[in-house]
Amino acid sequence: MPHIEMEDGVEVFVRDVGEGDPIVFLHGWPLNHRMFEYQFNHLLDDGFRCIGIDLRGYGKSDKPYGDYSYDQFADDVKGVLEALDIERTTLAGFSMGGGTATHYMSRHDEAYVDKLALLAAASPVITEKPDFPEGLTESEVNPLIEGARTDRAKMNADFSELLFHTDQSEEMLHWIWHLGMEAAGQATVASAETWRDADLRPDLDDITVPTRVYHGVHDEITPIEITGEVLAEGIENAELVRFQNSGHGVTADETERLNEELADFAGQ
Template identity: 80%
Template sequence: MPHVTVEDDTEVFVRDLGAGDPIVFLHGWPLNHRMFEYQYHRLLDEGFRCVGIDLRGYGKSDKPYGDYGYDRFADDVRAVLDDLDLEGVTLAGFSMGGGIATRYMSRHDEARVDGLALLAAASPVITEKPDFPEGLDEAAVNPLIEGARTDRAKMNADFGETLFHTDQSDEMMDWIWSLGMEASGQATVASARTWRDADLRSDMDDITVPTKVYHGSHDEVTPIEITGEVLADGIETAELIRFENSGHGLVADETERLNEELVSFAD
């Protein structure tokens, strides 16, 4: 199981599968790269190389106490892409991973990336700002943080119930819960504060590669009106693709459609 050592000697786990044009996946909070299992199946069959990163604090990566800001995450992604010497990457970020991808494109001048796929992205702004009253009230987010501090198992179960628009099996929900429980508690709390407070609007101006914004119309976590539509308007090269039968978890709500879209975009 390969790891990449990043700048502060943290070991970041990387699942590198297949050959061909690379698609690099950045998972959402509080999960890990395994959430993309049903994307890997199809994309590998289509001849793509799938690279899944467990962000620091999550999955099989090291879980240091400390910084879980977007700059740190973006620098870790750069270290992985450099270590694997990837070129022509399609960078696919889901939820918090979409925020990390947005920051990466600006902070690292789109290095090694030829296409950007933002899936239900927690970007560019989630909560209210003085000049963005459309955002969510922090009071809607803070219970997740407090829950992670006091009863993370219950918080993960409750959060899982908000992810999907279509019915999922009990076994699927148990699996999603188990992925969240692989994270460290401190990373779960600290990175939730990151995506709660971030303002990535200025980063959008630096994105020039072809960009697809895939977003569920019924998303209750990152509502399309304050995220997907704003990204599509703010990134000159972006196209918004609405998933009319999806909530936040479009990877499971409309798996086959999303897979078709990714195959077409990354080809």
Template identity: 80%
Template sequence: MTSIEVEDGVEVFVRDMGMGDPIVFLHGWPLDHRMFEYQYQYLLDEGFRCIGIDLRGFGESDKPYGDYSYDRFADDVRAVLDELDVEGVTLAGFSMGGATATHYMSRHDEAYVDKLALLGAASPVITEKPDFPEGLDEAEVNPLIEGARTDRAKMNADFDEMLFYTDQSEEMMNWIWSLGMKASGQATVASAKTWRDADLRPDMNDITVPTKVYHGVHDEVTPIETTGEILTEGIQNAELVRFENSGHGLVADETEKINEELATFAN
């Protein structure tokens, strides 16, 4: 475990485990790298190197007031990979981390990355645009932002209830909630505005590496029809893998399946 200083002096926390082929994990909103605990266990046993990054504002990383754009997140990821100097990466991003991953691939010319794994990615577009009426109405997203401003603890609990299709234990839900509460309030609000407003469709044209799009068919946060299917159509070497018994949180809904899929893809 270490912290890496990025260009504006912010310390980004990185957990680096194992010695094999590297898989770099980018977490979703408003969680941190620990959300992949049950992926790490399996993949380390399978001989992979697992690198979990806490995006700025979340987990153990610094929490500055300021910029939480996808440009900023992607630049931080590049700084981490530059420091680690790791080749042949499978970049695995969940939800907001998936959008960060697609933007990284475009903004940084796929540096260090040989394969891309998108898990319930919040990409390329979440909310309605003039030429994208299929997106969510902003009125469905804004209560999360307002809740983060006024009662972040309740907002996190309410959002957690949206994540899963299968029943999760009370203890699991409490743990997920605790990850969200580790984030800074300002980062939670600012990054929610980022994923609400972003249009990453141009980035898809720049992604050339083999890509797997893993998506729950019951996802209510990033519906498969407006994210997973569009990513698969827009990225030239992408394949959609449908998770029939998953909502947004496929890492917990179908843990065994996602673990086996990642191991096979990253091999």
């Protein structure tokens, strides 16, 4: 079932391949499930079942004009897991997908999920709040949103270059750009406003499953000091795994190590 219909009629694209213990991947902004290509390749060979979801507005999913809140994304994840009827899942969320994952765990009582993997997660808070002055300022984030409104092609090119700490080929950067351009413009803007403004700290108290927080120490988009370390401290059963040679794009900066860490964790 490459597409699964949600309660509001929106069809969400799902790639479901392999057998064995399932790992469900939630992509980051403004990409889609294909960003995990090099995780799928390794984990399928290791005997896992890999399930990639294109969040609404992205990739091959429907792109309605409307709600791109964490509530909506979490409800869509619930709809997919319910339709697939799988148990003991490892839920792996990257960046905005990490925010979706932590919110899902609270909003839907950890349904179907046995383990949680957070990859450079945009959670629980990105921008500063009265009681969280460590966050980024809105003036640091807003140029991405304004760029998505006025010149999304250039914004995606600039964003692609921000992702990585290690050198990546021009072809890799162009591929990342292409994934971003597959998203709907309104979804790109609206969901960026979601992760900019969200405060998911209350959700952390509801997460009880074993959790791994994988985060690059050179991350400039979701700095480890305001996201990864906060997640590890706020989730009772969490462990922070630092990637010393990674920026935000840990999936490509340290692909082999990340794949080994995910296989070890999901296979426990």
